[in-house]
Amino acid sequence: LIETDAARAEWDNPMQFVLACVSYAVGLGNVWRFPYLCQMHGGGGFLIPYMLMLVLLGVPLFYMELAIGQKMRLGSIGAWRAISPYLGGVGMASVVTSMYLCLYYNVINAWSFWYLFHSFQSILPWAECPANSNLTGPVEECERATPTQYFFYRETLDISGSIEENGGIHMGQALCLLLAWIIVYLFIVKGVKSTGKVVYFTATFPYLVLIIYLIRGVTLHGAINGVKYMFTPKMEQLAKPTTWINAATQIFFSLGLGFGSLIAFASYNQYNNNFEKQAIVVSMVNSGTSIFASIVTFSIYGFKATFNYESCLERVRLLLLNTFDLAEDTISLENVNHWIAELNRTHPEQFASLGGRLETCDLEAELDTAVEGTGLAFIVYSEAIKNMPVSQLWSVLYFIMLLLLGMGSMLGNVIAVITPLSDLKFISVLSYPVGLVCLFCLLLGLGFTTRSGNYWFTMFNDYGATFSLLFIVLIEVITVCYIYGIKRFEKDVEDMLGHRLNWYWKIMLAGVSPILLIALFIFYIVNYIQGGTPTYQAWNKELGKSVVTEYPPYAQAFIGLLLASSVCCIPLTALYTYCKKRNLASGKRERTVSTVSL
Amino acid sequence: MLVRILVLLYLAGAPALAQTLCQPNASNGYRVRISIKTALGNQAYEWNENEMFLFRATMAFAMRRCYKTETYNVDNIIVCNQTLRVSFWFVVTSPENSTMLIPKADVEKAVSMSRHRINNAFLLTDRTLEFLGIHPTLAEPVNPDTPPWLIVFGVVIGAVFAGIIALLVSSLLQKRRKEKGMMEDGQDEEDMQVKGVENGNVLDGIYNRGFTDDDRFTKL
Numbered sequence: 036l037i038e039t040d041a042a043r044a045e046w047d048n049p050m051q052f053v054l055a056c057v058s059y060a061v062g063l064g065n066v067w068r069f070p071y072l073c074q075m076h077g078g079g080g081f082l083i084p085y086m087l088m089l090v091l092l093g094v095p096l097f098y099m100e101l102a103i104g105q106k107m108r109l110g111s112i113g114a115w116r117a118i119s120p121y122l123g124g125v126g127m128a129s130v131v132t133s134m135y136l137c138l139y140y141n142v143i144n145a146w147s148f149w150y151l152f153h154s155f156q157s158i159l160p161w162a163e164c165p166a167n168s169n170l171t172g173p174v175e176e177c178e179r180a181t182p183t184q185y186f187f188y189r190e191t192l193d194i195s196g197s198i199e200e201n202g203g204i205h206m207g208q209a210l211c212l213l214l215a216w217i218i219v220y221l222f223i224v225k226g227v228k229s230t231g232k233v234v235y236f237t238a239t240f241p242y243l244v245l246i247i248y249l250i251r252g253v254t255l256h257g258a259i260n261g262v263k264y265m266f267t268p269k270m271e272q273l274a275k276p277t278t279w280i281n282a283a284t285q286i287f288f289s290l291g292l293g294f295g296s297l298i299a300f301a302s303y304n305q306y307n308n309n310f311e312k313q314a315i316v317v318s319m320v321n322s323g324t325s326i327f328a329s330i331v332t333f334s335i336y337g338f339k340a341t342f343n344y345e346s347c348l349e350r351v352r353l354l355l356l357n358t359f360d361l362a363e364d365t366i367s368l369e370n371v372n373h374w375i376a377e378l379n380r381t382h383p384e385q386f387a388s389l390g391g392r393l394e395t396c397d398l399e400a401e402l403d404t405a406v407e408g409t410g411l412a413f414i415v416y417s418e419a420i421k422n423m424p425v426s427q428l429w430s431v432l433y434f435i436m437l438l439l440l441g442m443g444s445m446l447g448n449v450i451a452v453i454t455p456l457s458d459l460k461f462i463s464v465l466s467y468p469v470g471l472v473c474l475f476c477l478l479l480g481l482g483f484t485t486r487s488g489n490y491w492f493t494m495f496n497d498y499g500a501t502f503s504l505l506f507i508v509l510i511e512v513i514t515v516c517y518i519y520g521i522k523r524f525e526k527d528v529e530d531m532l533g534h535r536l537n538w539y540w541k542i543m544l545a546g547v548s549p550i551l552l553i554a555l556f557i558f559y560i561v562n563y564i565q566g567g568t569p570t571y572q573a574w575n576k577e578l579g580k581s582v583v584t585e586y587p588p589y590a591q592a593f594i595g596l597l598l599a600s601s602v603c604c605i606p607l608t609a610l611y612t613y614c615k616k617r618n619l620a621s622g623k624r625e626r627t628v629s630t631v632s633l
Numbered sequence: 634m635l636v637r638i639l640v641l642l643y644l645a646g647a648p649a650l651a652q653t654l655c656q657p658n659a660s661n662g663y664r665v666r667i668s669i670k671t672a673l674g675n676q677a678y679e680w681n682e683n684e685m686f687l688f689r690a691t692m693a694f695a696m697r698r699c700y701k702t703e704t705y706n707v708d709n710i711i712v713c714n715q716t717l718r719v720s721f722w723f724v725v726t727s728p729e730n731s732t733m734l735i736p737k738a739d740v741e742k743a744v745s746m747s748r749h750r751i752n753n754a755f756l757l758t759d760r761t762l763e764f765l766g767i768h769p770t771l772a773e774p775v776n777p778d779t780p781p782w783l784i785v786f787g788v789v790i791g792a793v794f795a796g797i798i799a800l801l802v803s804s805l806l807q808k809r810r811k812e813k814g815m816m817e818d819g820q821d822e823e824d825m826q827v828k829g830v831e832n833g834n835v836l837d838g839i840y841n842r843g844f845t846d847d848d849r850f851t852k853l
């Protein structure tokens with residue numbers, strides 16, 4: 036039984052809706068996952084599978100979700116129940132997945148706040164190692180790793196050695212998480228009225244920062260190395276299937292399909308809103324932003340790699356000068372390599388005594404160190420920033436941008452949970468239940484601020500949404516095209532837009548996208564099975580680096596629970612509806628999609 | 634006559650003796666490494682005899698400053714094995730007995746105490762004027778009472794709470810205005826009107842928002 040209020044809240048104007056979608060889709064993944072993938076899969080050449088997947092998979096599915104939301108004018112649970120009562124579980128699965136995302140995603144915003152607040156110091160705390168207790172040198176852990184890694188793993192996270200070692204809550208993190216949740220609550224407390232105004236800022240300001248960073252980035256010394264490295268296409272990468280798989284998954288997750296956020300956003304649209312144009316615009320903007328952000332990232336990369344390379348050369352130069360007692364100006368940075376060969380020739384025994392202390396400095400190797408995810412954003416970028424002049428300013432700008440990107444995506448996540456729940460009257464239209472949802476997420480999210488919290492975070496990040504989403508969207512597409520029927524869908528769209536579905540949409544939705552999704556799905560399962568025991572990167576404080584560790588059995592069970600809990604909603608709800616229908620076989624007038632014969 | 638010969642021998646032997654006291658890897662000696670060009674770039678001065686004299690004088694000063702009872706002189710600082718790198722070894726002899734070397738630990742204490750003065754005499758730093766084996770004492774970390782990040786956090790959360798209060802006040806004022814205005818659609822009660830809709834499809838027609846109570850419908 037679905038009762039709905041005929042006068043649903045609406046966006047003030049279509050622009051708010053577009054900006055909300057942009058703000059949601061353009062998130063941290065554009066900044067840190069796409070550049071990583073670009074680097075891994077042959078630079079400029081990666082754009083080919085990326086664009087192809089955008090056209091074949093991304094845009095049609097995006098269009099479909101907007102159409103459903105706008106037509107049904109309900110959140111994901113209500114909308115899917117309306118389309119097919121047996122598949123109301125799809126909406127439920129979306130809500131569960133969004134819930135997981137809500138729990139852990141805001142922790143990233145908490146870190147951004149932490150770094151932002153720490154940027155207001157004359158020396159950035161991640162620029163230098165702190166001194167140890169008897170002031171003879173830097174702290175050991177910091178010496179073995181780098182100051183930026185030390186700041187992230189020790190001072191920000193206070194990370195333990197493995198997922199089994201628990202610890203107390205990091206108070207600073209907890210405070211920042213509290214702040215992040217208060218701000219999210221304020222943004223959504225008045226529904227689309229407040230959200231609509233907020234997205235003007237969260238959608239546009241990051242672009243301003245990106246442009247400023249682009250200008251700063253390309254003028255940095257050595258930036259050109261990074262940009263050249265990124266754009267040099269390595270076409271042989273296109274032959275590997277993982278390239279295409281990664282392109283597809285990147286498009287998929289970047290657009291935020293399957294979480295129910297898009298359906299929720301579109302449900303607040305006017306009935307005749309032209310979502311077709313908007314779908315294309317938002318998808319293009321999202322991909323364009325990824326490419327733009329990767330130019331910025333790679334110029335920063337190039338700067339960092341060149342800086343490290345030149346530091347390495349400087350260290351080698353000093354080592355040679357000190358060992359062979361040559362005058363200071365004999366060896367310069369340019370002829371270091373020449374001198375290495377020369378000294379090896381003239382003083383072989385003394386040269387041999389250098390042994391392992393002589394480093395090989397390789398610019399390519401520096402550029403090759405691909406890092407993704409939180410490592411890129413919080414370690415690599417902050418390392419590059421600390422070497423820029425006026426680093427505090429750049430640091431503040433950067434972390435504000437990360438915050439806005441993260442908050443924008445968070446809005447979508449929370450709205451995806453709240454809209455269906457409020458449609459179902461589980462929570463009433465008062466703002467206090469919204470506050471309760473936020474409070475609930477905050478309390479559970481505190482678990483991610485404990486000493487082993489980052490490991491749980493990584494688990495949620497890797498497993499909470501990936502597999503379930505593929506399954507959800509696959510079921511979505513099959514439901515809309517084959518159970519609901521592409522013909523009915525066509526009619527609904529014509530009703531809303533005034534013109535029929537283009538052949539492009541029909542072919543993609545009914546044919547190409549499901550096939551691609553099934554292929555992706557099978558690949559994921561195969562990959563997961565072949566991958567053996569799932570592992571994670573544990574920070575080892577003695578070595579000062581991350582080591583690959585296997586998950587303990589209870590953690591693996593938890594991973595299974597994460598995957599199963601969202602996916603199971605679909606068959607369980609179908610079963611439940613079937614049983615209910617059988618029990619109430621006759622008489623009762625169900626307000627369901629009566630023409631669906633199942 | 635014999636005395637003169639002895640004096641001559643002594644004068645000839647003294648520098649030789651001094652040289653044997655100062656040797657590379659001497660047990661009581663330290664090696665110094667100076668990187669002037671790295672520190673000063675274009676304004677680098679040249680290392681010559683005068684600079685070496687200044688070094689010896691500075692070391693004597695450091696020893697005097699540390700051990701106030703004994704008067705060290707430039708002669709008590711013996712240097713040897715200077716290389717092009719500009720590195721050399723030095724040892725410190727006692728002012729009373731010029732054949733006796735001051736132990737390593739005492740020299741280290743004196744150097745650590747006056748390190749800053751020694752550096753400044755040469756316009757160098759701990760890194761560019763290295764005493765190999767003597768670690769520079771790092772500066773005391775500045776520990777402010779309130780960490781600066783907490784201050785910024787306080788400012789931001791204060792602003793957020795101010796925003797919340799403003800929000801509450803404005804919604805209260807709006808409510809009061811509405812009570813006076815007596816609009817037809819009532820207040821934040823849960824009296825939803827269930828319109829006859831079928832399976833979630835809103836009935837046709839564009840809803841006339843002229844009578845919408847905005848406040849009511851924006852609550853999720």
